[in-house]
Amino acid sequence: MNPLIRSLHPYPFQKLADLLNGLQPNPELPLIKLTIGEPQHEAPSIVIDTLKKSLDGVSKYPATKGEARLRQAIANWASNRFNLTSLDADTQILPVTGTREALFAITQALVGEKDQPLVVSPNPFYQIYEGAGILAGAELHYLPCNAENHYKIDYKAVSDKVWQRCELLFVCSPNNPAGSVTTLEEYEYLINKAKQYNFTIVADECYSEIYFDEKPLGLLDACTQLGNPSFKNCLIFQSLSKRSNLPGLRSGFVAGDAELLAPFLLYRTYHGCAMPIHHQDASVTAWSDEAHVSLNRDIYQRKFDQVLEILAPVMDISKPEAGFYLWPKLPMNDETFCIKLYEEESVLVLPGSYLGRDVDGHNPGTNHVRMALVAEESECVEAAQRIARFINKHNKPL
Incomplete structure (x- = not known):
């Protein structure tokens, strides 16, 4: 074992x-x-109806990369939601069977190049961040979200020694459990550090569509505004579970840096976690409807x-x-x-x-x-x- x-x-x-x-x-x-x-x-009835009509998809093996129609529906949604000027459905999007397994899997795929690697996580946190880091053989470094700081992370207090060892930084925005949102200024600082020290920012954004006043900023939106249109060193993880009340559909996506997604796709072809075709069809309907x-x-x-x-x-x-x-x-x-x-x-x-x-x-x-x-x-x-x-x-x- x-x-x-x-x-x-x-x-x-x-x-x-x-x-x-x-x-x-x-x-x-x-x-x-x-x-x-x-x-x-x-759950939205239009999605359930699509799911029922697509059940003949169970007779086919799904592709790990997902159907082109699903990747395009995701690209359309993400581009509209996050004001993206370019998001390639073929190279910058990968459907996943829920963000939980994908957050775990990306950690296994990305960690291991540096000596004594660190996975940096908010504290408190969604526990998959910690478990993924442990099983990837990394040391965990926790960044506190305290009441004194309005439950925000002070990234500028993190030493360069930590950033130098960092291979993967988890950002949860909107945050679970505090509900705080990462700002453009904070993302600018993190993106610059990621480029300087060559680590990946993994943004868990599964709560982004449950907001009350302003739409929360997304990492790819920040990249676009900050002159990083290729989303270098940046990945977002999105899900239909919270947005569309579909936790049992196990449907989400990862999007961002194509140079990271290509080897991640290779990893996933061995991982064996392709989304069933009838789930993909239902997901197309869900991503295409905002009502x-x-x-x-x-x-x-x-x-x-x-x-x-x-x-x-x-x-x-x-x-x-x-x-x-x-x-x-x-x-x-x-x-x-x-x-x-x-x-x-x-x-x-x-x-x-x-x-x-x-x-x-x-x-x-x-x-x-x-x-x-x-x-x-x-x-x-x-x-x-x-x-x-x-x-x-x-x-x-x-």
Whole structure:
């Protein structure tokens, strides 16, 4: 067995299951889960219809590179969404079976050229970043997203010794869990560092279409504005899971630097993860329609407005720039908060410390929880009312 597997951490949801083992929620209240970021809104009917009509595709082997019609639909969407003047559907786009497997796979493909390679990750983070780095044989270097810095990373505080060893930098924008967005100025700094020290910026942008005011900036958009039209050293990862409420379709794409995507395609031909043709057809429909995405944003907007109206008076909480998570700072330990809230109010949230790592004795997720507002609107409001009641009961508002 690969000895690096022993270095992997349990997934946050396994930690939560272990934490609550033997405990019971309040039997007088139905359980409301705000833990997993799995969209619960209805999948768009036009996509389901296409999927049903395309089932004869199961009789064919799909190409790893994907059908030309899918790559062109993605190119059209990305060019319109991110104001791109040039995006080649043949060389700069590769469909993937969900961003989770693709983020893992790109790390295996890119890491290993430098001595003592580093994978640089935000902290807290989506745990696939860490696991991918570990199994690629890299050391992880974590960049804190602290409340003191409004949950943004201070990239200019990172030493050149770190950038010199860096082979891959994960940027999550909009950020999971805090919902912050990387700015053009920050991307300019990172792109210059990537060129100087020859590392790849991997931008996880799967929450980019759930926003409330301004459209979040994308990495390829930043490249275009900053005079990097070939997207050198830059890749974005996008998904239909959050945008279109299609997590089970396992459909996304990676786009950017053609010189990186060519060997990545070769890697994937051995990896064996081509998207089924009927999923590709359904994906063409999804990427070609914005009406269902706009409706989806409206639903999240209503949920956030109602939930924050209830929680803001009793918690240190604010609306994210984008995404569907709330990331409040707590008046008590995050594990204690989760246990007591589960037992007393039958609401399940995720301890923030499970999403981060201790660096120099500090875990930036400590005393936070992540709340995913993915349930029905009425359930989210009911959960917020219970949380407010819980905090008032313990008489510890911030």
